[in-house]
Amino acid sequence: MNIILKAMLAIYNFFVGDLVILIGVSLIMIILALIHFLSTSISLRGASGVILIIGVLATLVATLGREIMRSENRQQA
């Protein structure tokens, strides 16, 4: 494997190691940035905190859901 790819994989595994968490947290940040910087979303700014907390919990549920599915597949195999 290419050394750059190896380094990138090592960094990814160190910081995240879970694609669902990476996508989930990145999505939350993008949504918050849109709410914060777009003038059309002023009404949503008051709910930013709630959106952030719900997003974090949804990410946790999604990653655990995947873990359960993996476990079920392993047991059926």
Place this chain on the structure above:
Amino acid sequence: MQWAIVVAAFLASAVEFVEAFTLVLVARITTNWRSAIVGALAAVATLGVIVGTLGVALVTLIPLDVLRFVIGFLLLLFGLKWLKNAIARYNGLKLLHDEEAIYRARVAEARARGEPVKSGLAPFGVLLSYKGVLLEGLEVAFIVISFGGSGVGGTGTAALGGAVAGLLVLGIGVLVQAPLHRIPENTLKFVVGIMLTTFGTFWAGESFGITWPLSDLFLLILAALYLVASGLLISAIKQRQPRMVEASTTLRAAPLSQDKGVRP
């Protein structure tokens, strides 16, 4: 001496020092002292360079929100990963493993081979400690400079308040860390996951201009919220688990019962 500045700087800095020390302690418990201290010292050195070169201009030059965003984002990634693994271990989705026992076994193996025992640095511990101390240290510097600017010769007076707070938190922290070793490994990792997710949410939110109710006290509410949500997730998965085990045993039992040579 302006006691109002000393007390205000002491109280505000104490909160930041508690947050920084918590993360250093987390790094120490989950990895080792060496990693936690190296990370903290590296952060102190970075802070020294930043404060030494920028001085009072620090308040205007470094966008604290950018720093909060980067650190909050990384802590959310770390925290959710730890929390997921701890919940998965509680429910048997992942195997429990005692890292200290593994470490002791490795040390014993190395000694048996006559090799020198390495007590290396754990990158996670170093980074966690570094990030925590750097961000909170910068906030203390901001507090000292801001409070110091409000009175004659105030920076020195405010720095005194900050220094006393730092020493007090450090002293209490050293006393508290010993009993933490008696807690089971997965419980510690679960608590660490909750804390990292809490800090990550708090800082990432602040970077987007979110003003949390009750200010820094909201950290406790956030931690309690994540604790309750994780508890509910653990029990929900546990309720689902017996059905999963049942299904798998039925699947395995079917071909076995057809086999004449059924094992006991």
